[in-house]
Amino acid sequence: MKKLVSETSLEPCASQNIDKSGEVSTSHCSTANSNSGVRGLTEEVLAEEELTLYNLPKYYDIAFSRDVSGEINFYISCFKKYCNFEVKRILEPACGSGVFLLTFPKYGYYITGYDLSPKMVEYANEKIEEAGLSHRAKAVVGDMVTMKFNEKFDAAIIAINSLGYLNTHQEIVSHFKAISESLVKGGLYIVEISCACQNLEGERKLDETWFAEMNGIKIEATWNPYHYDTKNKLRYVKFRMRGQDNGRTFEFEEEHKLRLWYYEDFKRLAQEGGFKIAAIYNQEYQPIPIDSHITGELGALYYILVNKGNTQ
Numbered sequence: 001m002k003k004l005v006s007e008t009s010l011e012p013c014a015s016q017n018i019d020k021s022g023e024v025s026t027s028h029c030s031t032a033n034s035n036s037g038v039r040g041l042t043e044e045v046l047a048e049e050e051l052t053l054y055n056l057p058k059y060y061d062i063a064f065s066r067d068v069s070g071e072i073n074f075y076i077s078c079f080k081k082y083c084n085f086e087v088k089r090i091l092e093p094a095c096g097s098g099v100f101l102l103t104f105p106k107y108g109y110y111i112t113g114y115d116l117s118p119k120m121v122e123y124a125n126e127k128i129e130e131a132g133l134s135h136r137a138k139a140v141v142g143d144m145v146t147m148k149f150n151e152k153f154d155a156a157i158i159a160i161n162s163l164g165y166l167n168t169h170q171e172i173v174s175h176f177k178a179i180s181e182s183l184v185k186g187g188l189y190i191v192e193i194s195c196a197c198q199n200l201e202g203e204r205k206l207d208e209t210w211f212a213e214m215n216g217i218k219i220e221a222t223w224n225p226y227h228y229d230t231k232n233k234l235r236y237v238k239f240r241m242r243g244q245d246n247g248r249t250f251e252f253e254e255e256h257k258l259r260l261w262y263y264e265d266f267k268r269l270a271q272e273g274g275f276k277i278a279a280i281y282n283q284e285y286q287p288i289p290i291d292s293h294i295t296g297e298l299g300a301l302y303y304i305l306v307n308k309g310n311t312q
Contacts, residue, residue, distance in 0.1 A: 051252035054116075057123035059243055061097040062214045063221045071159070072103055074285045075190060078304055079155055082188055082278050091153040091182055093144050093175070094162035098124030098137075105136035112153070114142030145171050148178045155188040161300070163193055164258035167234060169269060172259070176273020180307050189275060189305040195261045196235075197296035200228045218244040233260045263294035266303070275305035 053060055079087035088110060092100055095113025101124055104111045115121050124139040144166060156179055166172045179189055209222045220242040227236040237256040243249065267277055280288040281302040288294070288301060 051250060052254055053239060053241065055119050056241075057097045057117070057120045059217070059219055059241065059245075060120070061099075061123070062212050062217060063210075063219045063241065064096075065212060065214070066099070068099055068103055070285075072100075072107060074281070074302070075155075075157060076107065077285075078188060078190060078279075078281075078302075082304055082306065083154065084186060085154070085184075087154040087188070089151075089153045089155075091149070091156040091179070093142075093147070093156065093158050093179070094165070095124060095139055096120055096162075098127055098139055100157065100159070101128055101137040101139060102131055102133065105133045109136070111137050112149070113137075113139045114147055115139065116141070116143055144178075145174045146178060147182075149182040151182075152184045153182055153187065154184055155190070156183060157190045157192075159192050161193050161258065163191055164235070164261070165256075167257060167259055169265075172269045173272045176270055176275055180274030180309060183307045185307055185309045187307045188278075189307065191270075191303045191305060192300055193261050193266065193303070194300040195263050195266070195294055195296050195298075196228070196230075200230075216246065228260060230260065233262065233265070234258065235260045270303075270305055274308050276308055277303055278306045279304040 090104055090109050090111040092111060092113040095101055095115050097120055098113060101111055101113045113124065115124070118141050121139045121141050125134075128134055128137045128139070144163075163172070163175070166175055176189075183189065208224045209220065212219045212221070222238070222240040224238045224240075225235055226238055228234075229236070235258045237258060238253065239256055240251075240253040242251045270277065277290055280290055280292075280294070281304070282288055283299050283301075285302075288298065292298075294301070
């Protein structure tokens with residue numbers, strides 16, 4: 001279902017929460033704040049353009065807006081604890097609309113992000129330029145499976161299970177090798193993912209719908225995991241978005257296929273790609289023993305990977 005809708009009623013709400021399990025926590029709603037104007041797409045453009053989440057960066061930005069200051073401080077603490085050199089240059093695969101690209105420079109870092117969606121990259125760069133941060137941040141188009149850089153970065157980050165869009169062992173190992181080659185030896189890759197629950201029913205949320213609003217644009221989104229293929233280690237999610245923008249409304253639904261993570265798999269694939277797990281942290285930024293029984297019941301976790309190199 002991808003279509004324009006002439007009349008839709010969306011109820012505004014007060015607060016939103018992104019569940020850091022890599023799924024979206026949908027029991028709350030949000031009113032996002034922004035100093036920059038968000039221009040809605042005209043009805044003609046919406047009618048011609050394929051309606052998909054990653055083709056609509058402004059609406060994506062509203063729907064998934066969140067305060068990342070706590071995450072930034074956590075990342076910085078990891079840089080200082082697990083690197084024996086000063087981290088200055090950061091790489092972000094799957095950078096999306098650029099929330100970290102806009103934030104890390106305010107802490108004195110240089111950051112480069114890449115994303116498969118040209119529209120996301122264009123949008124992120126527009127925001128970077130508007131914020132006067134082009135000397136410290138940029139976004140480029142790139143595929144996580146193969147993207148490598150000639151310049152070397154000190155650390156890399158990937159948030160809220162974006163790594164899950166790589167579905168096969170081969171894709172994941174290729175990605176780790178590409179990141180390893182783009183980092184200095186001893187550099188960090190901080191990966192945030194959620195492993196499968198022992199009881200997969202435990203991954204389902206009671207309410208999978210949330211609302212967000214910015215500058216008069218209203219968004220209703222639903223993230224609904226509906227099928228788990230344990231044999232092929234895949235999770236299938238139905239995503240639906242409805243929006244109102246300056247009197248025009250739109251609606252679309254699409255399927256997302258994500259990796260169903262298991263800890264031993266993740267550890268092995270990271271090692272094949274040139275990394276060693278140095279530490280694991282939960283969403284309260286408390287350490288989890290590496291030899292723990294890691295399952296989705298622990299929620300989304302941050303894996304602190306150290307680049308060992310020598311993956312050729």
